[in-house]
Amino acid sequence: DADVTQTPRNRITKTGKRIMLECSQTKGHDRMYWYRQDPGLGLRLIYYSFDVKDINKGEISDGYSVSRQAQAKFSLSLESAIPNQTALYFCATSVRGTGELFFGEGSRLTVL
C-alpha cells in the first residue's frame, strides 16, 4: 500500500460544483502539502500544514481551502470549481528538517 494515498485518482466535474480531494498518510509525518501541476508551470504550492493546528497559504491559494482533520489527513476543497482549476493535484508529506517531500500518486481533476 502507498504511504501517501490520494482519493479520488480521477474526477470529472462541472463548473460551479464543490469538489474535495482527500489525502491520507501512514508515514507519521507532521508536515503535509497540496500542489498542483500544470504543463510548463511545474508544481505550484497551494497550501501547507506543519501540524494539525497550523495551516498556511502557498503561492496559489485563491479558490481553494484545506482542512487538516488529523495528523494523517489533509483535504483540499474547491468550493465552486472553474475550468482553469483543471490540473493534476499532488499531496505530499515531509519530516521537519529534511526538506524531502514524499508524494502521493496524484489526483487528476477535470472541470468542464
Added chain:
Amino acid sequence: DQQVKQNSPSLSVQEGRISILNCDYTNSMFDYFLWYKKYPAEGPTFLISISSIKDKNEDGRFTVFLNKSAKHLSLHIVPSQPGDSAVYFCAASPWDMRFGAGTRLTVKP
C-alpha cells in the same frame, strides 16, 4: 513570479553519455535545494539534495552542483541510462518547497 526556473523543457542524450540539467533561482533566502524525478502516472520522487553550505553533493551516478553567487544549480547524470528518462524537477526551500517547471530527459539507447 517563478522563483525557481528550469529554462530547458527537454533534453535528449545518448545512453552512456552525460546528462546535465540546469536550474536557476532568484530568492537568496533559499538554503536547501533538491532534485525530484517523475515518471508518468506517478508522483515525483526525491533524487538528491544539497545544502547552501556546500557546492557539490554526489550520490552514485548523480551529482548536484551549487553556484550560490550565480544562483544556479545543476544535476549531472553519468553515465545516463534509458531508465533515467523522466521529468526532472528542481526545487528550493527555506521552509516551503518551490519547484521549477521541469525538464523532460530522454536517454536514447
